[in-house]
Amino acid sequence: MNHPTFAVVGHPNKGKSSIVSALALDDGVAISSIPGTTHYNRSYPLRVDGKIIYELFDTPGFQRARKVLAWLEQYEVRADQKDTIVAKFIAEHKDDPTFHDEIELLEPILAGAGIIYVVDASKPYSSEYEAEMEILRWCNQPSMALINHIEEQDYSHEWKKALGHYFKLIRTYNPIKATYQDHITILESMAHLNEEWMQSIKNSIDIFKQHHQQLRHQAALIIATLLQDAIQATLKLPLYNEALLQERKAQLTTRYEEHLRTLEHKAYLNIQHTLHHQNLQTSAFDLPFEHIDLFSNEAASLFGLTKKELLLTATTSGALTGGAIDLAFAGHTGFLGALTGALIGSSGAYIGFEKLSEVTILGKKLGQKELLIGPMKNRNFPYILLGRAIFYTHLLLHHSHAKRQQLKIEMDESFKEQIFSATTRNQLEVYHKKFRAKKHSTQAIREEYAAIIVTILQQLDKQEQN
Amino acid sequence: MNIATYLKIYQLLKHDTTTQEQRRAFALQHHLDDRAPLQQLIAWLQYHKQELPRKDLASQYTHFDELLLLLTVLIAFAIGFGAAEVVLHYTGKEPVNIIHFLFISFLLPLFSMGLSLFAFIKPTFFSRFSLSSLIQKLLQRFEDKKLQTPFLEYPHIFQWLLIVRIHIGALWFALGILSALLLNVTTQDIAFSWSSTLSITPHALHQFLSTLALPWSWAIEQGVPSLSLIEQSHYFRLGNTISQTMLQQPQQLGQWWKFLALQTLFYAVFLRLILYGISRYKLHKTLQKTLLSLPEAQTLLHQLNTPIIQTQSPIQEQPLCIDDTIQHTPYKPAISTHYETILGYAFNTQELPLFAEVYHITAKTFKTIGGNNTLQEDDAIIQNLQGEIALFVKSWEVPTMDFFDTMEAITQKTPHITLYLIGYKTNNYKAKQEEQALWEKMLTHHNFTNVRIHR
Numbered sequence: 001m002n003h004p005t006f007a008v009v010g011h012p013n014k015g016k017s018s019i020v021s022a023l024a025l026d027d028g029v030a031i032s033s034i035p036g037t038t039h040y041n042r043s044y045p046l047r048v049d050g051k052i053i054y055e056l057f058d059t060p061g062f063q064r065a066r067k068v069l070a071w072l073e074q075y076e077v078r079a080d081q082k083d084t085i086v087a088k089f090i091a092e093h094k095d096d097p098t099f100h101d102e103i104e105l106l107e108p109i110l111a112g113a114g115i116i117y118v119v120d121a122s123k124p125y126s127s128e129y130e131a132e133m134e135i136l137r138w139c140n141q142p143s144m145a146l147i148n149h150i151e152e153q154d155y156s157h158e159w160k161k162a163l164g165h166y167f168k169l170i171r172t173y174n175p176i177k178a179t180y181q182d183h184i185t186i187l188e189s190m191a192h193l194n195e196e197w198m199q200s201i202k203n204s205i206d207i208f209k210q211h212h213q214q215l216r217h218q219a220a221l222i223i224a225t226l227l228q229d230a231i232q233a234t235l236k237l238p239l240y241n242e243a244l245l246q247e248r249k250a251q252l253t254t255r256y257e258e259h260l261r262t263l264e265h266k267a268y269l270n271i272q273h274t275l276h277h278q279n280l281q282t283s284a285f286d287l288p289f290e291h292i293d294l295f296s297n298e299a300a301s302l303f304g305l306t307k308k309e310l311l312l313t314a315t316t317s318g319a320l321t322g323g324a325i326d327l328a329f330a331g332h333t334g335f336l337g338a339l340t341g342a343l344i345g346s347s348g349a350y351i352g353f354e355k356l357s358e359v360t361i362l363g364k365k366l367g368q369k370e371l372l373i374g375p376m377k378n379r380n381f382p383y384i385l386l387g388r389a390i391f392y393t394h395l396l397l398h399h400s401h402a403k404r405q406q407l408k409i410e411m412d413e414s415f416k417e418q419i420f421s422a423t424t425r426n427q428l429e430v431y432h433k434k435f436r437a438k439k440h441s442t443q444a445i446r447e448e449y450a451a452i453i454v455t456i457l458q459q460l461d462k463q464e465q466n
Numbered sequence: 467m468n469i470a471t472y473l474k475i476y477q478l479l480k481h482d483t484t485t486q487e488q489r490r491a492f493a494l495q496h497h498l499d500d501r502a503p504l505q506q507l508i509a510w511l512q513y514h515k516q517e518l519p520r521k522d523l524a525s526q527y528t529h530f531d532e533l534l535l536l537l538t539v540l541i542a543f544a545i546g547f548g549a550a551e552v553v554l555h556y557t558g559k560e561p562v563n564i565i566h567f568l569f570i571s572f573l574l575p576l577f578s579m580g581l582s583l584f585a586f587i588k589p590t591f592f593s594r595f596s597l598s599s600l601i602q603k604l605l606q607r608f609e610d611k612k613l614q615t616p617f618l619e620y621p622h623i624f625q626w627l628l629i630v631r632i633h634i635g636a637l638w639f640a641l642g643i644l645s646a647l648l649l650n651v652t653t654q655d656i657a658f659s660w661s662s663t664l665s666i667t668p669h670a671l672h673q674f675l676s677t678l679a680l681p682w683s684w685a686i687e688q689g690v691p692s693l694s695l696i697e698q699s700h701y702f703r704l705g706n707t708i709s710q711t712m713l714q715q716p717q718q719l720g721q722w723w724k725f726l727a728l729q730t731l732f733y734a735v736f737l738r739l740i741l742y743g744i745s746r747y748k749l750h751k752t753l754q755k756t757l758l759s760l761p762e763a764q765t766l767l768h769q770l771n772t773p774i775i776q777t778q779s780p781i782q783e784q785p786l787c788i789d790d791t792i793q794h795t796p797y798k799p800a801i802s803t804h805y806e807t808i809l810g811y812a813f814n815t816q817e818l819p820l821f822a823e824v825y826h827i828t829a830k831t832f833k834t835i836g837g838n839n840t841l842q843e844d845d846a847i848i849q850n851l852q853g854e855i856a857l858f859v860k861s862w863e864v865p866t867m868d869f870f871d872t873m874e875a876i877t878q879k880t881p882h883i884t885l886y887l888i889g890y891k892t893n894n895y896k897a898k899q900e901e902q903a904l905w906e907k908m909l910t911h912h913n914f915t916n917v918r919i920h921r
Contacts, residue, residue, distance in 0.1 A: 023777075024778060024779070025777045026779060044777065044778065045776075045779075046777050047775070047776075048773045048777070049491075049494055049774055049775070051491055064866070064867050064868050065843065065868065067868070070840065099869075101867075126812055126837065128812040128836060128837045128863075214772065276777075276778065311776075442760045443759070443764050444759060
C-alpha cells in the first residue's frame with residue numbers, strides 16, 4: 001500500500017466501530033451492543049478527489065485469541081520473523097470458519113496497516129486481553145492503544161500500566177464525546193506511528209480542517225437559502241365568495257405557516273445530509289423541535305429578538321440608510337435623513353412585531369379575486385428561523401457520528417445572546433431587507449449572508465473550546 | 467470574451483447535467499488554475515461544446531447580429547455620405563459653408579460622444595428609449611423559450627451591446643461623411659467659405675480652429691487654416707454676389723478641405739474609435755462579470771475548484787443479526803447451594819470463594835479457566851470435572867467464542883452447569899439487567915439452552 005492504513009482491533013464490544021464511525025464521520029457504521037456486529041473488516045478511506053490519503057479498517061473482535069496464540073507459539077522464531085508465522089497462520093486457516101474473525105482482523109495488519117488497539121477502560125483490566133496483545137506484537141507492525149470509556153467508571157491507571165508493555169503509544173479517545181480537536185489530536189498521534197506516514201497524515205489533518213470548513217460553509221449556505229425562501233415565500237388562494245373571506249384568510253394563513261414549517265424541515269434534512277448524519281434518528285415529518293412551536297411566544301422569546309432589541313436594530317438600520325442620504329447632500333439636510341430613517345425603521349418594526357404577514361386581496365379579470373399572503377413582513381421571524389437553524393447546525397457539527405441515540409434538542413435562552421450581538425443583528429438586518437426586496441436577492445447576497453452565519457458558528461466553536 | 471462565447475457557456479450551463487465528481491475530475495485532468503475562473507469556464511466550454519445543439523443560441527444570435535450590423539453599417543454610411551453630399555453641394559453660385567460641414571462632422575459626433583460618455587457611467591440610461599425596448603423584443607424572438615433570457619435577465623449586457631452598435635453606426639456615419647468629402651474635393655472644384663449671423667471675427671475663428679487643429683498641427687501645418695484664408699473666405703450673403711476679397715485668390719478657397727478632412731478624421735473617426743474600443747472593453751468586462759455571477763457558473767466553479775473529500779465507506783455495512791425471534795429458554799432458578807466444582811472464567815482463584823460467599827454457595831474445589839490459562843491447562847481442568855458445576859463469569863465482559871468453546875468442552879463432561887454472572891463490587895457483585903439479558907441472548911444464540919443462569 002502506498003498510503004498509511006490503520007486497523008482498529010480489539011476485544012469485542014470495546015468501541016472499535018464507534019471509534020471508526022467518529023474518525024470516518026460515517027454514521028452508517030453498524031454499531032450495536034450485541035457483540036459480533038462487525039463480521040468483516042471494512043475500509044474507511046479518507047479520499048480527496050478519489051485519491052486515498054489514508055485508510056481505516058474496522059475489524060471484528062478477537063474471538064479465539066488463546067487458540068491463535070497457542071498456534072503461533074508452537075514456532076520458535078526470532079522476533080523479526082514472527083510476522084511470517086502470522087502470515088503462515090492466515091494462509092493455513094483462510095477457509096477455516098473457526099478463525100474467521102481473527103483472519104479478518106489480521107489480514108490488513110499483515111498487509112502493512114498500523115495497529116490501533118481499542119480497550120474499554122470503564123471496565124477493569126484483565127489478563128485475558130494479554131493473548132490478544134501478544135498476537136498483535138507478533139505482527140511486527142507499529143501500534144498504539146486507544147483507551148475508550150463506554151461507561152462512567154475509570155480503570156485507566158491499571159490499563160495504562162499493562163498497555164505500556166505492548167504498545168508504542170497510548171492515547172485516550174471517547175468517540176461519543178470527542179470534539180473536532182480530539183479528532184485532530186488522534187490523527188497527529190497516528191502520524192507518529194511510522195515516520196514514513198508523517199507527511200501523509202499531516203496532509204490529512206489539513207484536509208480534515210478544510211473539510212470541516214467546507215461542511216460549515218455548505219450548512220451556512222443552506223440556512224441562507226432557507227431564510228431567503230422563507231422571507232420571500234408567497235401563497236395564493238382563490239376567493240370565490242366574499243362572505244367566506246375570514247375563513248379563507250385563516251385557511252391561507254394556516255397553509256402559509258405549514259409551508260414555512262416544510263421549508264424549515266427540508267433545510268434541516270439537507271443540513272443533516274451535508275454533515276454526513278444521514279442516519280440521524282429523528283421522526284420523518286416532525287420538526288427537530290417537537291415540543292416548541294415555531295410560532296409560539298416561547299420560540300419568539302428564545303431565538304427571536306425582544307421588542308426592545310428589534311426596535312433598536314430597526315432604528316439603527318433605518319438611521320444608517322437615511323444617513324447615506326444626508327451624506328450625499330453633505331449634511332445640508334440637517335441630518336433629517338437619518339432621523340426620518342430611524343423613525344420609519346422603528347415604526348415598521350413596532351407595528352409589525354406580532355403578525356407574520358398581511359393577507360391582501362388581489363383583483364383579477366372577470367371579477368374573480370384571490371387572496372395573497374407573503375412575503376414575510378414580521379421583522380422578528382427571520383431571527384427566530386435563523387436562531388433555530390444555527391442552533392441545530394451547531395449541535396450537528398458537534399454530534400459524534402458514533403452516537404446512535406436520537407439527538408435531543410435542549411434549548412437554552414443564553415444561546416441567543418451568544419449568536420445575536422448588536423453588531424451581528426445590524427449586519428443581519430441589512431440582508432433581511434435585501435431578501436425582502438426580491439430584486440436584490442442574488443447568489444452573491446446569499447454567499448455574504450452565509451459568511452455571517454459561518455462567523456457565528458466559528459464563534460460558537462471558540463466559546464465551547466474555552 | 468465575446469457575446470457568442472457568453473451565450474454558448476450560458477446555454478451549456480443551463481442544460482448541464484454533470485455530477486460534482488465529473489466536474490472535479492475534469493478540473494484535475496485539465497490542470498485548471500482556480501485563480502483564472504474565466505479560463506476554467508472557457509475550457510469547460512471547449513470540452514463540452516459538442517453537447518450544444520447545432521443551432522445553438524450563439525449561432526442564432528450571431529446570424530441575427532451580423533445581419534443587423536451589416537444593415538447598420540450600410541445605412542449609417544449612406545446617411546453620412548448623403549448628409550455630407552447635401553452640405554457640400556456646390557452649384558458654383560455660392561461657396562460651401564464650412565459651418566454646415568462642421569456641424570455634421572464635428573458638433574454632432576461630439577454631442578453623441580458626450581451622451582456616450584454619460585452612458586459609460588449609467589449604462590441603463592438607454593433603456594428609457596423605446597428603440598432600446600424594441601430591439602430587446604426583437605432579440606427575444608431568437609432566444610430559446612425554455613431558457614431564461616440571457617439578455618433580459620441581465621440588462622447590462624444588452625445596454626452595452628446597444629452602445630457598441632451605436633458606436634459602429636456613428637463610426638460608419640463619420641466614414642460616410644469623410645468619403646463624401648474626399649470624393650467631392652477629388653471630382654470637383656469646391657470653394658469653401660464660412661458664414662454666420664453671429665459676430666465672429668476672423669481672428670476669433672482662427673483661434674478656435676487652431677485649437678481644434680492642435681492634435682495634427684504639429685505634423686501637418688497645411689491642416690490648420692491660416693488667418694489670411696479665414697479672412698479671405700468670410701462670406702457675406704448680401705446681394706447674392708461673391709465678394710471681391712474672395713475672388714482675389716479663388717484657388718485658396720479650396721484649401722479648407724485639408725482642415726475639414728483632418729478634423730473629420732480626428733473628431734468624428736478617431737475619437738469615435740477610442741470610444742468604440744472602450745465600449746467593447748466594457749462589454750467584454752460586463753460579459754465576464756455576468757457570466758461569473760450566474761448561479762450555475764458559480765456552482766460549477768465551486769465544484770471544479772473544491773476537492774471532493776470523502777471519509778465514509780463506499781459500501782453500506784450489513785451487520786450480523788442475532789435472531790431475536792428465538793424464544794429464550796425460561797431458566798429455572800438455581801436450586802443447588804453446593805457444587806462439586808466452582809469454576810471462575812478469567813478470574814483469579816483467590817476471588818472465587820468471595821463470590822461463593824456472596825451467593826451463599828459452597829464447593830469442594832475452586833478452579834480458574836480461561837483468562838491467562840493455556841488451552842492445555844484448561845483441558846486438564848475440564849477432563850476432571852464431574853457432578854454439578856457453578857461457573858462464575860464477568861457479567862460486563864461479553865462472551866467470545868473462546869468462552870463458548872470452553873462451555874462446549876464443559877457441557878460434554880457434565881450437563882449440570884449453572885452460570886453466575888458476577889457484577890461489580892459496587893453493585894454487590896450482581897449483574898445489571900442489560901448484562902443479564904445480553905448473556906441470555908448470546909447463550910441462546912449459541913444453543914446453550916440447557917445452561918442455567920442464576921438470577
